[in-house]
Amino acid sequence: MKKIVLIHGLLASLVVVGVSAAVLxxxxxxxxxxxxxxxxxxxxxxGLSVIFVAVKQHRDHNLGGVIGFKAAFMVGLLxxxxxxxxxxxxxxxxxxxxxxxxxxAYQQAYLADLQSAGASAAELAATQQQMADFGALYxxxxxxxxxxxLEILPVGLAISVLCAVLLRTxxxx
Numbered sequence: 163m164k165k166i167v168l169i170h171g172l173l174a175s176l177v178v179v180g181v182s183a184a185v186l187x188x189x190x191x192x193x194x195x196x197x198x199x200x201x202x203x204x205x206x207x208x209g210l211s212v213i214f215v216a217v218k219q220h221r222d223h224n225l226g227g228v229i230g231f232k233a234a235f236m237v238g239l240l241x242x243x244x245x246x247x248x249x250x251x252x253x254x255x256x257x258x259x260x261x262x263x264x265x266x267a268y269q270q271a272y273l274a275d276l277q278s279a280g281a282s283a284a285e286l287a288a289t290q291q292q293m294a295d296f297g298a299l300y301x302x303x304x305x306x307x308x309x310x311x312l313e314i315l316p317v318g319l320a321i322s323v324l325c326a327v328l329l330r331t332x333x334x335x
Contacts, residue, residue: 163220167237170216171244177209178245178314179252186256206317210245213238213318214325221329231330238322246314253310254303265297 182205189198217237221229257264272293276286299305 163224163237166216166220166224167240167244170212171241174209174212174241174245175248177212178206179248181205181209182249183252183256187260202313203317206249206314207321210242210318210321213241213321214329216241217325217329221331228331229329231326234326234329235322238318238325242315242318242322245318246311249314250307250310254307257306265300269293269297 182202185198185201185205217229217234220237221227221234225233269290273286273290276289281289300309
């Protein structure tokens with residue numbers, strides 16, 4: 163199981179971090195805003211889809227075709243944790259190299275969207291204050307790492323549960 167988890171965890175990390183980095187560095191600061199969120203989550207889903215392959219491979223090659231929900235979920239969870247760690251590290255590298263103005267640009271884009279949607283001056287001022295407070299927290303490494311982890315972890319957990327449900331088998335004996 164260790165070999166399967168490590169290989170597929172590194173493969174998922176390569177896809178998620180590699181494709182995300184390519185998008186961020188080629189598209190520039192505009193790629194990190196709300197209009198690109200769907201692309202980020204799509205990249206995560208594609209990268210973490212190797213969980214299905216890993217669970218099936220573990221079941222078929224190591225367990226004689228029989229795997230329970232718990233064992234299948236553990237394979238997915240471990241791959242998710244490897245990928246999530248790589249994702250957090252990858253974001254931190256990007257943030258330190260090119261993303262220092264990320265929060266400011268994100269806030270400006272979000273406020274512009276609110277304004278174009280017809281938000282009142284009071285709503286804009288309140289949102290701007292909330293975002294300024296969040297931006298101050300985001301400057302702290304541990305908070306930023308936690309927020310980044312919260313982006314990918316639910317996706318990996320959902321895929322792990324789905325794969326565990328789909329691939330679990332009962333003993334045929």
